[in-house]
Amino acid sequence: MVQTKDIETVFHEQLAGITDQELRDMTVQVWVDACEQGNWDSIEEVKKIPFTLLTPSRGIGLIEHTIAVTEGAAGLAEAQIDACDKLPYEIDMDLLIAGGLLHDVGKLLEIEKDPEDRYRRSRSGRCARHPISGAILAAKAGLPDEVINIVACHAKEGEGRPQVVETVLVHQADFATFDPLVMLEKGTLIR
Numbered sequence: 001m002v003q004t005k006d007i008e009t010v011f012h013e014q015l016a017g018i019t020d021q022e023l024r025d026m027t028v029q030v031w032v033d034a035c036e037q038g039n040w041d042s043i044e045e046v047k048k049i050p051f052t053l054l055t056p057s058r059g060i061g062l063i064e065h066t067i068a069v070t071e072g073a074a075g076l077a078e079a080q081i082d083a084c085d086k087l088p089y090e091i092d093m094d095l096l097i098a099g100g101l102l103h104d105v106g107k108l109l110e111i112e113k114d115p116e117d118r119y120r121r122s123r124s125g126r127c128a129r130h131p132i133s134g135a136i137l138a139a140k141a142g143l144p145d146e147v148i149n150i151v152a153c154h155a156k157e158g159e160g161r162p163q164v165v166e167t168v169l170v171h172q173a174d175f176a177t178f179d180p181l182v183m184l185e186k187g188t189l190i191r
């Protein structure tokens with residue numbers, strides 16, 4: 001079983017950026033619950049899950065991707081805060097980090113292993129993509145509405161929908177990691 005301390009260990013640098021202890025604990029708990037619900041038995045197993053099934057992930061795992069997106073979104077936020085004298089909106093780093101860590105947590109339900117040990121979309125994932133299942137998990141754990149918005153609206157489900165600014169930043173960081181892989185596959189990434 002994946003334990004609280006496993007999740008605290010893999011995400012310890014990002015979790016340290018959440019000042020609200022309750023928010024930090026709820027974020028960790030959602031990961032623990034999702035691992036249990038998705039039948040992922042150990043953190044080693046979770047580390048091997050590819051971050052996407054939509055294009056070859058070329059060895060990039062869900063945990064690595066989650067860290068890259070969270071750090072990327074935080075970097076986008078810090079760059080704006082540092083560069084602009086009067087930013088016309090506030091960015092809440094606690095909510096941004098919690099949302100970054102949780103944006104793809106629904107993939108623990110969306111992805112499963114087939115009998116040949118390959119990864120495939122689960123029945124649950126066909127019924128509800130990860131932004132929906134992730135938002136349900138986060139809501140059940142008591143995460144605030146803004147974090148639900150980040151999880152629910154970070155991908156195509158959020159296109160054209162009202163979003164908190166933290167969702168915009170997580171979305172951009174997410175696609176900054178996804179688009180190059182798609183382009184590699186299509187042969188349109190210049191190297």
Ligand SMILES: [Fe+2]
Nearest residue numbers: 069103104174
């Ligand atoms: Fe993602």
